[in-house]
Amino acid sequence: MMNLISNDAGKKMMTINMGPQHPSTHGVLRLELDLDGELIHAVRPNIGYLHRCFEKYAEKVGEYSKVIPYTDRMDYVSAMNQEHGYVTAMEKLLEIEIPERVEYIRVIMAELQRIASHLLGIGAFGLDLGAFTPFLYLFTEREKVLDIFEKTSGARLLYNYMTVGGLIKDVHKDFKADTAEFVKTFRPKIKELNDLLSYNRIFIKRTANVGVLPDKVALNYAASGPVLRGSGFKWDLRKDDPYSIYDRFEFDIPIGKGEMGTLGDCWDRYIVRVREMEQSLLIIEQALEGMPDEGDVTEASPRRIRPKAGEIYARTESPRGELGYYIISDGKGAPFRVKARAPSFVHLSMLPAISKGSLIADLVAIVGSIDIVLGEVDR
Amino acid sequence: MGILDKKYHDSNIIIVNLESALNWARKNSLWYEQFGLACCAIEMMATAASRYDFDRFGIIPRSSPRQADVMIVAGTVTMKMASRIERLYEQMSEPRYVISMGSCSNCGGPYWEHGYHVLKGVDKVIPVDIYVPGCPPRPEALLEGFIKLQEKITGETIIEKEEGSSSELEEVSQAKTA
Amino acid sequence: MKQPEEIFEYLKQKFGEDSIGFEAPEVGQPWIEVDASAVKDVMKFLRDDKELRFDVLMCLSGVHYPDEEAVGVTYHINSTQLKHSLALKAKAPIDNPFIQSVESVWKTANWHEREAWDMVGIKFKEHPNHKRILCAEDWEGHPLRKDYVQQEFYNGMPTGDN
Numbered sequence: 001m002m003n004l005i006s007n008d009a010g011k012k013m014m015t016i017n018m019g020p021q022h023p024s025t026h027g028v029l030r031l032e033l034d035l036d037g038e039l040i041h042a043v044r045p046n047i048g049y050l051h052r053c054f055e056k057y058a059e060k061v062g063e064y065s066k067v068i069p070y071t072d073r074m075d076y077v078s079a080m081n082q083e084h085g086y087v088t089a090m091e092k093l094l095e096i097e098i099p100e101r102v103e104y105i106r107v108i109m110a111e112l113q114r115i116a117s118h119l120l121g122i123g124a125f126g127l128d129l130g131a132f133t134p135f136l137y138l139f140t141e142r143e144k145v146l147d148i149f150e151k152t153s154g155a156r157l158l159y160n161y162m163t164v165g166g167l168i169k170d171v172h173k174d175f176k177a178d179t180a181e182f183v184k185t186f187r188p189k190i191k192e193l194n195d196l197l198s199y200n201r202i203f204i205k206r207t208a209n210v211g212v213l214p215d216k217v218a219l220n221y222a223a224s225g226p227v228l229r230g231s232g233f234k235w236d237l238r239k240d241d242p243y244s245i246y247d248r249f250e251f252d253i254p255i256g257k258g259e260m261g262t263l264g265d266c267w268d269r270y271i272v273r274v275r276e277m278e279q280s281l282l283i284i285e286q287a288l289e290g291m292p293d294e295g296d297v298t299e300a301s302p303r304r305i306r307p308k309a310g311e312i313y314a315r316t317e318s319p320r321g322e323l324g325y326y327i328i329s330d331g332k333g334a335p336f337r338v339k340a341r342a343p344s345f346v347h348l349s350m351l352p353a354i355s356k357g358s359l360i361a362d363l364v365a366i367v368g369s370i371d372i373v374l375g376e377v378d379r
Numbered sequence: 380m381g382i383l384d385k386k387y388h389d390s391n392i393i394i395v396n397l398e399s400a401l402n403w404a405r406k407n408s409l410w411y412e413q414f415g416l417a418c419c420a421i422e423m424m425a426t427a428a429s430r431y432d433f434d435r436f437g438i439i440p441r442s443s444p445r446q447a448d449v450m451i452v453a454g455t456v457t458m459k460m461a462s463r464i465e466r467l468y469e470q471m472s473e474p475r476y477v478i479s480m481g482s483c484s485n486c487g488g489p490y491w492e493h494g495y496h497v498l499k500g501v502d503k504v505i506p507v508d509i510y511v512p513g514c515p516p517r518p519e520a521l522l523e524g525f526i527k528l529q530e531k532i533t534g535e536t537i538i539e540k541e542e543g544s545s546s547e548l549e550e551v552s553q554a555k556t557a
Numbered sequence: 558m559k560q561p562e563e564i565f566e567y568l569k570q571k572f573g574e575d576s577i578g579f580e581a582p583e584v585g586q587p588w589i590e591v592d593a594s595a596v597k598d599v600m601k602f603l604r605d606d607k608e609l610r611f612d613v614l615m616c617l618s619g620v621h622y623p624d625e626e627a628v629g630v631t632y633h634i635n636s637t638q639l640k641h642s643l644a645l646k647a648k649a650p651i652d653n654p655f656i657q658s659v660e661s662v663w664k665t666a667n668w669h670e671r672e673a674w675d676m677v678g679i680k681f682k683e684h685p686n687h688k689r690i691l692c693a694e695d696w697e698g699h700p701l702r703k704d705y706v707q708q709e710f711y712n713g714m715p716t717g718d719n
Contacts (some may be wrong), residue, residue: 020463023413023442027420028460048691049460050417053494055676056700060493069489076418093585102600120421139428157421157515217611219637222551222665235637310585313616313633313644324616326631329585337701339618349668458711461691495700495707496692503714505690 013041017358020049025205026124026367027374029348038359043352047345050378058338064090064305065164067338072158074340075376077120080113080149081318083162088243089314089325093307101295102166103245108179108287109149109161111280115186116145118273119321125270125368126197129148129206134197141189165301176288182253183281190278198274207270208261211354211366215264225321225343226276227370230256230269237317249286251279266369272321273371306333320344320371342376398537405448405474406532408437409525414449414467416454419481422515423453431518436525444470448511449528451521454506455483455490456498474535479507482514489514511532558641559696561587564609572599580646588631588644596647597657603634603643604662610636611643614663621651624705628654628679649679658684676701 023336028049034042054074058067071086072079084106091098123138146156151172153161161167197203213223215231229233236253238246254275256268309331315324321343328337347370355366387393415423427433427440441447445468456464468477479501482488487499501507508531511524559567565579568589576595581587591599603611611634618631629648635641649656658681659666670681671690678699681687689696697708707716 020460021414021444021467028416048453048689048693049457049463051457051459051496051691052417052455052490053700056495057490057493059701073418073489076421083456095584136429139425140430143425143428143430156517157418220664222613222663223613233637240637240640308583310582311588311631311644312585313642315615322615324619324633326616326633328620337618337620339616341616341618345668346665349665353664413695458696458714462712463715495705496696499715499717 018363021159021258023128026372029367029372029374029377031351031363031367033360033363035360038361039084040355040358040360040363043355043363045348045351047348047374047377050374052375052379054340054379055338058335062334064307064333067335068163069158069160071340073375074342074379075318075320075323075344075373076158077376078113078117078319079158079372080109080161080167081117081316081323082343083159084110084244085314085316085323086325087162087164088316089312089327090305092314093310093312093327093329094164094302094305095301096165096300098165099295099297099300102297102300104287104291105167105171105297106162106347107244107249108284108291109114109152111283111287112145112148112179112182112299114280114319115277116142118277119145121319122193122197122273125365125371126203128364128368129203131197131200131203134193137196138193141186144182144185148175148182151175151178155251156379163298163301164305166299167297170297176291179284179288183284183336187278187281190274193274197272204260204267206361207266207365207369210261210266210358210362211369212262213264213350213354218264218326218350219352220355222346223321223350224346225319226269226272226319227321227347229254230369231264232256232258232268237315237322241315243314243316246283251282251284254279266365269369269371304333306331315341318343320373320376321347340379341377342379344370344372344374344376345379348372348377382553383389398535401537402533402535406529409449409476409528410441411438411449411451411478412444412467412471413440413442414450414452416452416456416460417483419453419483419515422518423451423480423521426518426521431522432452436522438525444468445472447471448474449476449478450479451480452484452505452506453480455488456501456504457496459496461498461501461504464501465504475534476508476528477501477505478509478511478521478522478528480524481516482512482513483512485512552553558639559609560641561589561643563632564641564643565589567608568599568602571602583654586644588646591645591647593649593656597659597662599645600632600634600659600662610638612637614659614665614669615642617659617666617669617673619677619679619701621677621702622648626651628677630656630673630679632659654679655682656675656680660684677697 014035016033020028024294030046032044054070057070071082077286120137121269123135126134150156153159213231215233218228218231232255234253234255254272305327311328313326315322324341326339330336355363479485484501491496509524509528513520568577568583577594578590603609613635616633620629624638627648627650633647634643647656673679675689675691
């Protein structure tokens with residue numbers, strides 16, 4: 001769709017459609033661009049092409065525990081973190097105590113999923129910019145994580161593994177050995193990724209000084225996760241508003257420093273994700289050490305979930321940012337209202353502000369560096 | 380063994396009927412249009428990656444529908460997206476095939492009951508050749524879907540049908556108005 | 558760091574008892590009720606005041622209350638400097654569902670309010686782009702209302718299971 005609009009200065013601007021089917025938009029996203037040649041004057045994201053009625057399902061499905069498979073399918077790349085967020089909110093509402101072993105297993109699963117999600121995000125980002133090899137190498141590593149998930153829960157991508165109060169079943173018997181093996185073999189791969197992609201001259205030229213996001217603007221737009229940390233603001237829910245047992249672990253929060261260009265550009269957001277993977281490995285090692293060997297993972301799950309009338313907003317740190325669940329209960333067995341606050345939805349609304357004045361090729365880099373998943377944006 | 384594996388005694392001229400040659404060429408280089416909508420797209424990407432390689436079957440991704448033979452509808456089809464899928468299908472040139480991957484595009488999937496915005500199956504707007512079940516289907520299941528498609532192509536004929544022969548598109552538009 | 562009850566007392570001094578109320582349910586988190594016409598002033602004060610400094614609007618959700626025949630918005634805000642969070646609610650009757658927009662206070666409210674309009678049917682005054690965001694443009698009805706009946710056909714395609 002093109003039409004030539006002439007504005008007062010006598011220049012002719014073109015309105016072009018990018019998407020919903022496009023190889024670089026990470027899903028069904030439609031961007032309307034006002035262009036002057038290749039220069040972007042305005043971007044208008046159009047979403048809703050994957051609106052799957054998650055919130056209506058949460059009300060109609062009849063039980064609180066039946067909502068969990070639908071939370072998996074919102075952000076399908078990091079399903080364990082979605083489940084973790086929902087069960088954390090429900091357990092706060094029900095005010096129940098969780099056994100130690102369950103907490104440790106949940107943390108290990110969440111951190112493994114964080115690594116798998118970052119591998120896919122970085123791989124797709126490189127693929128958008130033309131780097132095909134890191135995509136293949138990183139997917140091989142991701143398959144190893146998915147192997148561990150498959151042995152434990154039975155599924156590769158959408159697990160339905162955590163329940164309110166526990167897990168559906170215990171981990172498989174080689175879980176500790178497999179995870180320790182993965183941690184050992186994965187560390188040198190991060191160095192390989194840095195050699196291949198992070199400090200590659202072409203990659204730096206494409207991502208440095210592109211899509212600069214100042215931290216005051218980021219806070220007003222409620223950015224969180226690697227997008228906020230890439231702008232130099234040290235904020236991580238695992239340290240600043242701890243949930244589960246994250247306050248027992250020692251790990252660092254990497255932030256962007258403007259090493260290759262301006263503070264808050266695409267390269268900063270990218271390198272925050274790479275360094276976060278290293279920190280996740282530290283958390284997994286500490287959790288494997290501290291995990292109790294005995295314990296029943298299903299003992300604390302209530303047979304009937306029926307909270308009293310009330311409401312709660314609980315937030316957890318998903319690989320994309322702050323994932324919040326707002327649950328209103330009216331005393332019956334089904335939720336009255338569930339709202340999922342998705343980080344990608346919030347970050348995508350920032351796109352017009354940070355991409356004004358860039359080229360179309362830069363827009364591809366910006367969308368890739370924000371790392372959106374359309375299942376979450378549209379729910 | 381295939382045609383290219385044999386050793387011939389006399390000369391290097393092979394006589395084969397045109398149908399077999401065309402079908403052989405078409406089924407061994409099916410280029411798919413990268414059309415991932417939702418979760419199944421991740422499994423499609425995993426099938427294209429190193430472990431469950433697609434490339435060894437001659438299947439590579441193309442970004443534009445005009446350069447593709449197969450459209451893999453991977454993911455949930457919503458009402459807003461359905462008209463775009465139809466348009467993309469019409470942009471593909473014949474012979475063209477559609478693989479519906481995953482529960483959501485087969486029949487609506489987990490969203491069949493209360494999903495007001497979900498189209499219950501992509502076959503309500505375009506004709507589908509192969510259905511691959513699963514939520515999401517394993518990469519091996521998608522590969523089996525492609526092998527079944529190859530078997531289907533082997534049985535195709537270039538001879539026109541006798542009575543009442545109509546093109547594919549005519550059939551689709553008749554089905555929609557019915 | 559302040560607790561919600563302290564913030565409520567502080568706001569009561571500034572805005573008076575008519576516009577501000579406090580509710581604490583049996584389980585979960587308490588909230589502050591704000592009159593629908595005073596929303597923007599209260600939010601601006603919460604963002605700019607030195608003692609409160611709520612710089613992030615975490616979530617804005619639209620809710621339909623069929624028993625009270627009202628629709629409402631719940632705001633969840635957070636201060637990264639002083640590390641406190643707060644929940645606020647504003648309600649409007651269902652035959653006059655107008656609430657002031659807080660887009661001028663926190664830019665992130667833009668898309669959240671569009672979603673509340675799309676899903677629950679709340680109209681926001683002075684919103685720069687008051688259009689549907691998730692459902693198709695010509696969709697009928699507001700899906701998250703409790704009495705929503707889905708349309709049978711959309712552009713010739715059946716929405717149901719037939």
